Amino acid sequence: MTKPLAGITILDLTHVLAGPFCSMTLADLGARVIKVERPGSGDDTRAFPPFSKGKSAYFAAINHGKKSIALDLKSDTDRAVFERLLPHADVILENYRPGVMERLGYGWEDLHAMYPRLIYGAVSGFGHTGPDAKRPAYDMVVQGRGGVMSITGEKGREPVRVGASIGDIVAGMYLSQGVLAALMDRERNGKGRKVDVAMLDAQLAILEHAIAITSVTGTPPVPTGARHPSIAPFETFHASDGLFVIAAGNDVLFEKLCVALNLPLSDDPRFATNPARVENTRLLKRLIEAVTLDKTRAYWIARLGAAGIPSGPIQDVAQVMRDPQIVARNMVVDVLDRNGRPAFKAAGNPIKMSGLGDPTVRPAAPDLDGDRGEILRWLEGKG
Amino acid sequence: MTKPLAGITILDLTHVLAGPFCSMTLADLGARVIKVERPGSGDDTRAFPPFSKGKSAYFAAINHGKKSIALDLKSDTDRAVFERLLPHADVILENYRPGVMERLGYGWEDLHAMYPRLIYGAVSGFGHTGPDAKRPAYDMVVQGRGGVMSITGEKGREPVRVGASIGDIVAGMYLSQGVLAALMDRERNGKGRKVDVAMLDAQLAILEHAIAITSVTGTPPVPTGARHPSIAPFETFHASDGLFVIAAGNDVLFEKLCVALNLPLSDDPRFATNPARVENTRLLKRLIEAVTLDKTRAYWIARLGAAGIPSGPIQDVAQVMRDPQIVARNMVVDVLDRNGRPAFKAAGNPIKMSGLGDPTVRPAAPDLDGDRGEILRWLEGKG
Structure with missing residues (x-):
């Protein structure tokens, strides 16, 4: 061919x-x-x-x-x-x-x-x-x-x-x-x-969500650092040795995450749905970090990976070029x-x-x- | 059709x-x-x-x-x-x-x-x-x-x-x-x-330049804020009322920029070529801002535009959606x-x-x- x-x-x-x-x-x-x-x-x-x-x-x-x-x-x-x-x-x-x-x-x-x-x-x-x-x-x-x-x-x-x-x-x-x-x-x-x-x-x-937000609310979004403005949890979190990423994009993944972190949040109305989690994202981040700060990035990436929860490191370009998957x-x-x-x-x-x-x-x-x-x-x- | x-x-x-x-x-x-x-x-x-x-x-x-x-x-x-x-x-x-x-x-x-x-x-x-x-x-x-x-x-x-x-x-x-x-x-x-x-x-x-830099120098690039790491001047500059962008991507544009700003830099060996300008980019930024701080963003965008130099505003998404060109x-x-x-x-x-x-x-x-x-x-x- x-x-x-x-x-x-x-x-x-x-x-x-x-x-x-x-x-x-x-x-x-x-x-x-x-x-x-x-x-x-x-x-x-x-x-x-x-x-x-x-x-x-x-x-x-x-x-x-x-x-x-x-x-x-x-x-x-x-x-x-x-x-x-x-x-x-x-x-x-x-x-x-x-x-x-x-x-x-x-x-x-x-x-x-x-x-x-x-x-x-x-x-x-x-x-x-x-x-x-x-x-x-x-x-x-x-x-x-x-x-x-x-x-x-x-x-x-x-x-x-x-x-x-x-x-x-x-x-x-x-x-x-x-x-x-x-x-x-x-x-x-x-x-x-x-x-x-x-x-x-x-x-x-x-521009993705930014046009939707501007057109529905009338107010243009501002930068949100390392956090997605429409999904939560979907950002960087501190482990004991630095930052890593957790991206739980739906309710099923959030429930798995709660199990993996031993954090009983998925029935809490403040966190039960994605819109509610976006609303309460700062509190959610602090609750998750209360747990993740105890162990290393590698520990959490392996543990969350095994549980099927999207997570990963923040790599510099030299690390990316050596990444086994790349x-x-x-x-x-x-x-x-x-x-x-x-x-x-x-x-x-x-x-x-x-x-x-x-x-x-x-x-x-x-x-x-x-x-x-x-x-x-x-x-x-x-x- | x-x-x-x-x-x-x-x-x-x-x-x-x-x-x-x-x-x-x-x-x-x-x-x-x-x-x-x-x-x-x-x-x-x-x-x-x-x-x-x-x-x-x-x-x-x-x-x-x-x-x-x-x-x-x-x-x-x-x-x-x-x-x-x-x-x-x-x-x-x-x-x-x-x-x-x-x-x-x-x-x-x-x-x-x-x-x-x-x-x-x-x-x-x-x-x-x-x-x-x-x-x-x-x-x-x-x-x-x-x-x-x-x-x-x-x-x-x-x-x-x-x-x-x-x-x-x-x-x-x-x-x-x-x-x-x-x-x-x-x-x-x-x-x-x-x-x-x-x-x-x-x-x-x-990743563009980042792979080239890592592979040639052995050192991965770090964030550079609002500045392109391989081209200069190519970043945000302060006018009297806020930030705007100048992007002079080659020697001809840089020379035009020097004329428009009334800044006699284009024959200076520190700024005569793009590699030299990248090397001396912090000094170059301060020299340019010494001039641009005197007038508004709108003034400079109009003046540089008339001289054929790429420049423009930093717009939020509401402004972009109303932009006449868009x-x-x-x-x-x-x-x-x-x-x-x-x-x-x-x-x-x-x-x-x-x-x-x-x-x-x-x-x-x-x-x-x-x-x-x-x-x-x-x-x-x-x-």
Whole structure:
């Protein structure tokens, strides 16, 4: 069985994170990704620390296995190369500000008229419509404007960002879903579609309970530290040697937890239902910690685990990368250098799929313009 | 042009958030989703606050437009109904612990043998393989174990969770991508695939720079509050009336920022390159704030915006829901009640796509077992 996107060619004009994250997933699913970079410095993330042997680990983690060609889309010579690539592309991805592709002559309308099967995927800060369509954005801008910072952190302190750039990453994942749906449908009707994803929209799409709370109560939620605002108990608790997580998301689990902690609370009307527990969450936390403070995290995680109650440690990233479950799932992979030696660690593919394979190494990330010769030869083979 | 997933039927056995988030996206893309719930209480999120007229806004926000049938998959009568549904499904989704579907007789191997075109999508805490495959998990467990809490919050203080349940949401988005890729490929080769997504894997997949830093330096990163650890300036800054965001992600933007702030720093070797700026980020922040503290947030956001520098406010969720750009993009929609009246607000679809449409209302979320009659009549029509 071949990979699901075998034979699909992606012409990827995106840089930094949102777009390249999308094309990384599509590459992991079997697509050929040709990364078109601007001559000179290429993708900005080539300059993002940390570096190893002069190469950015950040760039490598997102761009492994892609091919790079440097093209100045304002130069006639390079436009000619680009226009030889276009007919062989199934998908074009771009993250310019709205209007840039049109000025280059490669806007959706023009391309769709010439190549009706081509799928056009765009990701931008604010999308291709609306009053702020042309404003620039990066992750921090949409994390701040999009609301997630207002519900992350501790009540009464300055807002914090989510430690990973979910402003980009979630947008890249929505772009990938849109492109995949368009590819699926193209197999049936032969026509390409335009997909337009805004980083700001994508932030709103993951606000979860926060929109429900705001719309029902009229009051936006505030950060709640390490606690879920709609479920209890569902937060961190102190053991004798530090913090660990208990997440008892329904009445059955709460009853099991009461048994495991020898705390007779499940018939108490203050704690009998999830809404009641949310109401009395501070008292509930103190009652649980009165018990958990007596033993270690490891003790409680083992004991609650054996009783079928979701619980676990709070791990730093080095611990996560060594976690036996993560290792068993091939979730940390080696990105090779151009000589085939392991150069960087990166995240593996979380989409485990029959017939896809799940290798623990990834081909090297490309040097800027490093595949020009190979790409031109491939085009010649296409005639 | 029809919706890209028109004609696709999803048999959705998932509950709570990760799986239902996936099927919500597939429904937004045009699929028919039949939600199979356990008799009695149904999906746990029917009991999640807040409520309006006795209905959970949380449940409605994720399950609008799906059909509900209550089936006990251990009862012969209900199994017979389920087995009449199976031949008409393109995709089955489940989030049981590994082994449960096998014991019910509906594991991937059995279903694939009977229905080779059926796509089987599973999302679980830790995946279907590895030593912890059978452990239960909720969002908090994988946010803690998966590392994102270790990089979110303020250095030296207790870890905080990401304010939205990205442990579930990101896993649901990966499941959606896997299912869409399998649907696409099925159009070419006629065969279904199994997709196995673990919430823990999905958390690792979004750690971004943190894996690169850990693997290159040997030291896992710590939380950095509101600052990106690999890019500078890329954080919150104080204006005269509060905090706002500046995100100057490359040298050109930094130079523009220096001009806009009238701060001659771009030729200074301490700030001339992004790696140098990251190195000297505390000094850089103080220098920038020496200027920004003199005027309001609105002043700076307008001024920097006009100069093409990414910047913006930090909004609470009520402000986000009123944001003119969000409104213009139809990103807040009305979920109707069974009488067709607006009952709840929910996030719109961030995948804007030609031929898909972008309505500002959503059909009601189903009552438990509320569509049994309609589903049975539909089956009769199928003969």
